[in-house]
Amino acid sequence: MQNALIVLASYVFYGWWDWRFLFLIFFSTVVDYSVGRRLGDTAAPDARKILLFFSLFINLGLLGFFKYYNFFVESFTEAFTIFGYPFDPYTLSIVLPVGISFYTFQTLSYSIDVYQKRLEPSNNFLAFSAFVSFFPQLVAGPIERATHLLPQFLRRRTFSYPLAVDGMRQILWGFFKKVVIADNCGELANEIFNNYEAHDGSTLLLGALFFTFQIYGDFSGYSDIAIGTARLLGFDLMQNFAFPYFSRDIAEFWRRWHISLTTWFRDYVYIPLGGSRAGKWVTIRNVFIIFLVSGFWHGANWTFIVWGALNALYFLPLLLAKKNRQHQGEIAEGRVLPSFKELTQIAVTFGLTVVAWIFFRSPTVGDAIQYLGGMLNFTLLSFPSAIDIGQAAYTITLIVLMLVIEWFGRFGLHALERLGLEWHWVFRWSFYAFILMCILIFIPTHETPFIYFQF
Numbered sequence: 349m350q351n352a353l354i355v356l357a358s359y360v361f362y363g364w365w366d367w368r369f370l371f372l373i374f375f376s377t378v379v380d381y382s383v384g385r386r387l388g389d390t391a392a393p394d395a396r397k398i399l400l401f402f403s404l405f406i407n408l409g410l411l412g413f414f415k416y417y418n419f420f421v422e423s424f425t426e427a428f429t430i431f432g433y434p435f436d437p438y439t440l441s442i443v444l445p446v447g448i449s450f451y452t453f454q455t456l457s458y459s460i461d462v463y464q465k466r467l468e469p470s471n472n473f474l475a476f477s478a479f480v481s482f483f484p485q486l487v488a489g490p491i492e493r494a495t496h497l498l499p500q501f502l503r504r505r506t507f508s509y510p511l512a513v514d515g516m517r518q519i520l521w522g523f524f525k526k527v528v529i530a531d532n533c534g535e536l537a538n539e540i541f542n543n544y545e546a547h548d549g550s551t552l553l554l555g556a557l558f559f560t561f562q563i564y565g566d567f568s569g570y571s572d573i574a575i576g577t578a579r580l581l582g583f584d585l586m587q588n589f590a591f592p593y594f595s596r597d598i599a600e601f602w603r604r605w606h607i608s609l610t611t612w613f614r615d616y617v618y619i620p621l622g623g624s625r626a627g628k629w630v631t632i633r634n635v636f637i638i639f640l641v642s643g644f645w646h647g648a649n650w651t652f653i654v655w656g657a658l659n660a661l662y663f664l665p666l667l668l669a670k671k672n673r674q675h676q677g678e679i680a681e682g683r684v685l686p687s688f689k690e691l692t693q694i695a696v697t698f699g700l701t702v703v704a705w706i707f708f709r710s711p712t713v714g715d716a717i718q719y720l721g722g723m724l725n726f727t728l729l730s731f732p733s734a735i736d737i738g739q740a741a742y743t744i745t746l747i748v749l750m751l752v753i754e755w756f757g758r759f760g761l762h763a764l765e766r767l768g769l770e771w772h773w774v775f776r777w778s779f780y781a782f783i784l785m786c787i788l789i790f791i792p793t794h795e796t797p798f799i800y801f802q803f
Contacts, residue, residue, distance in 0.1 A: 447487030505582030515579030522572025
């Protein structure tokens with residue numbers, strides 16, 4: 349009955365956007381459940397490979413059609429036009445199903461894990477359906493592994509007051525990051541990016557910074573809301589963000605940013621390709637593959653591919669120098685403030701990340717290059733103009749507030765997991781009330797969709 353309620357709630361939740369796309373979730377569920385059952389009954393290696401290929405073909409085929417059909421058609425058209433062979437292709441007005449990249453990868457993890465015998469195939473269709481469609485993380489993750497989440501649907505859940513309280517704290521912090529940080533940063537970032545030709549370098553720098561915090565507050569905020577909501581229902585979802593803007597190098601950043609996707613690509617793409625065990629050139633190839641595929645996963649645009657390639661260039665020197673694992677522990681552990689060296693490392697890593705986000709946000713690669721050109725000149729030292737300075741000032745103040753809270757809460761799975769628990773109840777509840785008041789006061793007057801819904 350618990351799983352039936354989850355499936356019903358999840359299908360109503362997803363169907364509220366567009367009921368016609370429910371058949372995609374149901375179809376993926378049936379395909380991978382059936383493949384898993386057949387893999388459990390089949391010992392022949394060739395037959396097992398065919399079953400896995402069938403699952404990959406169906407799931408990636410649907411994802412490719414809905415997400416990348418027009419991209420490839422338009423790219424081929426441009427290529428033929430350049431070489432003097434113009435033609436008029438047929439493109440479709442395809443609506444991208446919300447969250448298709450997330451639930452497709454989640455179902456694929458099941459088929460792959462059953463094929464590799466890391467997981468027993470499920471004999472409970474209702475539990476498997478709940479795993480695929482689980483509404484808190486259905487449309488924007490975290491991308492859960494079947495080995496972690498599916499067994500939780502096979503046991504009875506009971507209400508846990510401590511877990512529910514922690515879930516509420518994480519939901520509160522998620523709303524703060526989404527409504528107070530992301531949405532306010534988004535208004536300014538959109539204004540600057542949409543008219544970047546008219547702004548000087550300092551204003552463009554502000555625009556890049558606002559988008560940097562917009563995408564973090566937006567996506568990590570959603571993850572916090574999803575994880576906290578799941579915890580209310582007795583589920584444990586994996587951590588998806590671990591304070592990535594406190595990273596000391598790019599390798600550490602990618603261990604802390606969108607953890608569910610990064611580890612998915614590591615386990616199901618990078619390691620099967622040989623990882624870093626097959627020689628220098630194979631390692632270089634694998635690094636570029638993993639980052640280019642990650643970029644392409646985000647959308648059918650060359651800007652995402654360039655964003656992925658840029659991050660590969662950032663990451664590669666650390667890997668080749670065998671320094672990609674040098675920052676495993678928490679920064680400034682046992683200290684209130686970071687050292688000067690750590691602060692410098694954070695600043696450099698953050699700066700590289702900001703540059704990469706410009707490509708991610710820009711509509712075309714050409715726009716991103718022009719944006720960087722307009723930013724990196726002598727006007728970078730001028731005072732920002734042509735924007736609402738008052739709005740920019742209080743938005744920066746809110747960003748600083750978020751960073752301070754996350755710095756002191758960085759040892760938890762989310763910022764409020766431990767922060768304030770040892771305070772007197774008056775101060776602790778005043779702190780929660782302050783966060784809630786910020787949400788109510790600074791919420792924008794118009795709706796701002798989550799960025800990752802488009803992926």
